[in-house]
Amino acid sequence: LSYISGIEHIAAVEPVLESGMEISNGWMKKDIGLLALEPGATLYGITDREGRPAALPEQGILLPARLMDTLQLKVGNKAYLRSFYPGKNEEENKKAAPVMGVVSQFMGQSAVCSTDYVHYLLNEGAIVNAAYIKLDDPKFEQEVTDRLKGILSLEAIKSKAEIVANTQKAMEAQNNIIVFMILGAxxxxxxxxxxxxxxxxxxxxxxxxxxxxxxxxxxxxxxxVFNENYFISALGIIGGILPGRLLLQYVVTMQNTDEMQMPVVLSPLSYLIAAALLILFTITANLLLGEKVTSINMVESLKSAE
Structure with a gap:
């Protein structure tokens, strides 16, 4: 790590431990990742479900909300972790770890703890197998990546741009579905x-x-005739705000998987666009039907029985 931190354009390096573990609560169990960060680490950016910065506990672990729901865990409960390391993956090697809080994770499901606490979980001394790197300028990302690839002891390098590109590629199918849903609506x-x-x-x-x-x-x-349409549209806009948000939350929740979770993000602009589209549709319908109002045959209409 000292050599990496000395590479030009690298502003900061924070060592981490990434490992796999089995987490269980009673008969419920799941294979997850374990991410151990140094106290005071800032590059990973731990946040709670509201997006606010979350503190890394000295003792215990942080878990994503979806994993806690799967294992029926709550903050303050104890979960049991077992390593996959040979010789330390037996039933008697399980370690009880209190759940100290909820962490927001959109990709994968990993328990988060401090590097000091992972010593208790793994019965190991100081150990790291990865690092987060911050550059002094993002434009040097490719240059630094090429230099890191020359270090034989590094097995893999993932840049932020690469992760973003892969995520966008995975979201292309979702985006197409969303476009068709908007058109249909x-x-x-x-x-x-x-x-x-x-x-x-x-x-x-x-x-x-x-x-x-x-x-x-x-x-x-x-x-x-048409003022009634505007009135009905206005009622629809006002009355549809809350049901629309609840429906969106339900649809997004149904799309979530263990590997990827999408947050529900609705800005004021989203509501304004939806309202503007509905008003546009109302105006268009009124324009198309305007001639129908003026072309009513007065004689035939007045002759018709009530």
């Missing part, structure tokens, strides 16, 4: 608004014809 919203307005005009054609005979001009007739 838009078409459905337009169809509903158009049909409601069309039915409204048909059922009120006698009333519209009467008003036309009384001297209402086309603009006034249109406003009489």
């Amino acid at each position: 838009g078409i459905l919203a337009f169809a509903v608004i158009y049909n409601i307005a069309n039915i409204n005009i048909f059922e009120r054609r006698r009333e519209i014809a009467t008003l036309a005979v009384l001297g209402f001009n086309p603009a006034e007739l249109k406003s009489l």
Whole structure:
């Protein structure tokens, strides 16, 4: 690590231990990763489920919320960890570890603890097998990566750009599904608004014809019919905010897997775009049906029975 920290453009190096372990709670068990960080480490960035910085406990472990739900664990409960290292993977080698908090993880599922605490879990002295590196300027990422590849003792190097690219590639299929869902929702919203307005005009054609005979001009007739559409759309926007968010949370939760979890992120801009699209669909439907209002046959409509 001292050699790596001396490479040009490397601003900081933090050693970590990455290992695999079995975690269990009663009859429930799961194979997970173990990430041990040095006290005061900042490059990994531990956060809780609300995205706030989380403190690394001196004793115990931090677990992702989904793993805690799977194993039915709560903060303060004890989980049992067993190493995969030969000679230390027997049942009697299990170590009890208190769950000290919840950590946010979107890729994989790993327990997080301090490098001091991992000595207790593994019955080993100081041991690290990986490191996080911070550059003084991201533009030197490829140059530093090439230099690190020349170190024979390094088995793998993962850059931030590479991880982001792989994640984006994995998300391409999801993005296509999302686009089709948005298009489908838009078409459905337009169809509903158009049909409601069309039915409204048909059922009120006698009333519209009467008003036309009384001297209402086309603009006034249109406003009489279409203002109701704007009112209904406004109610839909206001009333759909909470159900829409809950539905999104449900859909995203159903898409989550053990290896990848997607957070629900809804900014104010998302609500504004949804509202703007609904208003656009309403205006478009009204424009398409405007001629239908003015083309009502007054004589035939007034002759029709109530």
